[in-house]
Amino acid sequence: MNWQSDGNVIETNFAPTLERWYxxxxxxxxxxxxxxxxxxxLSEIILQQTRVAQGKPYYERFLAAYPTITDxxxxxxxxxxxxxxxxxYYSRARNLHQTARYITDELVGKFPDTFQNLLKMKGIGVYTAAAIASFxxxxxxxxxxxxxxxxxxxVFGVSEDITTTAAKKTFSWLAMRLIQRADDPATYNQAIMEFGAIQCTPVAPDCLLCPLQQExxxxxxxxxxxxxxxxxxxxVRERYFHYLIFQHGSKLAMRERTDRDIWQNLHEFYLVETDEPKKQLRELPLPDSIQEFVQRHGQATPPTEAVQLLSHQRIRAVFFRIxxxxxxxxxxxxxxxxxxxxxVEQLPKPLLVTNYLEKTFG
DNA sequence: AATGCGGGGAC
DNA sequence: GTCCCAGCATT
Structure with missing residues (x-):
């Protein structure tokens, strides 16, 4: 965290610079x-994950329709x-209504006026609580x-992945330090967001005219x-699994998955994976031994299909019972x-296979 | 820690 | 097509 050791100058100037820029x-x-x-x-709820240009007309209409929280x-x-x-994000609207009623009826119309109390309201999270508390x-x-x-x-060269909880802590800590130097917290908060929206943009930031360029x-x-x-x-990776279920009397042919892949050490039927979806048994690329085996003995029933969602894969499976x-x-x-x-019942199996068995053999 | 929840604009 | 937007609630 090099901004701790040599970032004192920028840490001191950061907030006032942004406030002047604002x-x-x-x-x-x-x-x-x-x-x-x-x-x-109202404005903060509307602007959650929403661009100013999109939210602005809604803000005007809502305020016209409901001038006060009682309305x-x-x-x-x-x-x-x-x-x-x-x-x-329609839950925003439902929470808005619910919180309006709560404040009007339970809090006798007195709007929560601290960060901590704002946080207790439905639909108000850390960001929105801070925004209302400061503004x-x-x-x-x-x-x-x-x-x-x-x-x-x-500005501070923080390269932590912002989607992680650890990074959120880092940024909150830094933000808390920085706002201590602000002349006015409300102005500063507006300033840093406005700065991000129109100067320090996601794509093609205007660094050449930036007041913080040097630091x-x-x-x-x-x-x-x-x-x-x-x-x-x-x-989400799409995969196409084709299972051949060989049935002999009341027995089923199965094998264990050993590759470094999903479902390692679980049991399944004979699998043919393809890059493209195939609906017909004859479309499948089968090794000669299997091909022969199927043709010699095969009595295929109509295939059934299933989809299994994993965190990063979508398995589209077709089952051919033979x-x-x-x-x-x-x-x-x-x-x-x-x-x-x-x-079979006792074998560890992927849910995809278990569901098929349940559906087919009940 | 992950996931669902929307619609629009910029590129 | 992808990314992102003044995030939050739920699991």
Missing amino acids: ERHKRDLPWRHTRDPYSIW MARADERELLRLWQGLG AFGERVPVVDGNVYRVLAR CVAFQTGRQHLLPVKAKKAP ELPDDANGRLPMGLAWYTMAE
Whole structure:
């Protein structure tokens, strides 16, 4: 954490610099002309995971429809949801209504006025509690939102993965230190978010005209496009499994998975995996031994399909049941072995296989 | 610690 | 198509 040892200058200048920048560059937004906690609360809920441009008209309409928290508390839930229509994350609207009623009825209309008490309200988390506490009541508590992660990661060169809990602690700690130097907590909080929104943008930040250019670790090391570090959600891999279930009398052919892959040491049927979905048995690339085995004995029943979701994979499975006549030679291809139903039951198996067995043999 | 929850805009 | 946006609740 090199900003602790040699970052004292920037740590001291950071907040005042942003506050000065803000006074010159701030946009004129409706919720910046009020200290009414209800209005500020409304704006913050609307702006959760929502761009200013998208939320602004909703803010105007909500305030026109419900000028006070009492009006909102008395509102019809369906009407409120209809006003919310198109904004997404509809639980925000339900929590808004619920909290309006709670404050009006249980708190006798007295809006919670500290960070800690705001946090107790439904729909108000750490960010929103800090925003209302500082904007409406002047409390010296830092907002930490997506903008703040980005600005701090770049200016102070923090390369922790912002999706982790450890990183959130680091950023909150740093933000708490920085706001101590702010002239006005409300202005500072507005400033850092506005700065992230229009100067220190995710793509193509305007570093050439940046007031923090000299001190910014990211700019000085040419890493502004690499920060903040955010782990990509692993894409869900699509896989196509085709199971051949050989049935001889009341026995099933199964084998153990040994590859370094999912379901290691679990038991399954004969598996053919392909890169593309195949619905027909004859489309499958089968080794000669299996091909011969199927043709010699095979009596295929209509295939059934199933989908199994794993954390990072989606398995689309097709099951082909192949019944062998009683007098068939039961010698199996390598790796497979016959198991009675009772034995099959005892084997450790993937859920995909268990579900199939349940559905097919009940 | 992961996941679900929306819709829109920028690229 | 991907990424991200003034996040929160639930498990």
